[in-house]
Amino acid sequence: MKLPFFAQLFKSLARPPATNPFPAPHLPPSVTEYLDDVRAGQAKLNPPVPFPPGGRGRIAYDPAACIGCKLCIKVCPAHAIDFIPEAKKIRIFRAQCIACGQCTEVCAKKCLSMDGEFLQADTDRNSPALVAE
Ligand code: SF4
Ligand code: SF4
Known part of the structure; x- marks a missing residue:
């Protein structure tokens, strides 16, 4: 049965994301430097969503x-x-x-x-x- 609009909206808001978040918390000025920091253990990547x-x-x-x-x-x-x-x-x-x-x-x-x-x-x-x- 099709849910009313607001019921669908609230259901979607409660659901975990289906796609991967951007790997960094914010867009870094340089992605290359950010990845270097990740390798050096000075920054973290957002983990991917489970398959x-x-x-x-x-x-x-x-x-x-x-x-x-x-x-x-x-x-x-x-x-x-x-x-x-x-x-x-x-x-x-x-x-x-x-x-x-x-x-x-x-x-x-x-x-x-x-x-x-x-x-x-x-x-x-x-x-x-x-x-x-
Ligand atoms: S390689 Fe196989 S799965 Fe990939 S597009 Fe071709 S037919 Fe589809
Ligand atoms: S057996 Fe035939 S269908 Fe299967 S992977 Fe090899 S070439 Fe493709």
Whole structure:
């Protein structure tokens, strides 16, 4: 049943945030210097919110089980998956992935899954954290 406007408003106000707060309590003059302070133990980052139940998170790949059938590539709406012909395996660009989960459903060998990790920020879009192969 649909709640009246004010009931919905108060329910939302009482609910914990669903998205991560800005990592620092206030916008620092220099993010780089703030991160240096965090590393030195002189400043703290706001912790991320807990992963929500039923959330998908990040795409994970088990290359050992992959038979290189390319079905995942065909269904990926974000064109986030490449084929590596010499290895007959795939490579997933996580920065491009929209976490739709379609590849996990089509893979007959069950080598694709969503791993529940959703913090993936990186300064290098080709870092091992952002490229699954
Ligand atoms: S669908 Fe599965 S087995 Fe086929 S290429 Fe993709 S990951 Fe490999
Ligand atoms: S989860 Fe969706 S967007 Fe991400 S690699 Fe699989 S099919 Fe592509």
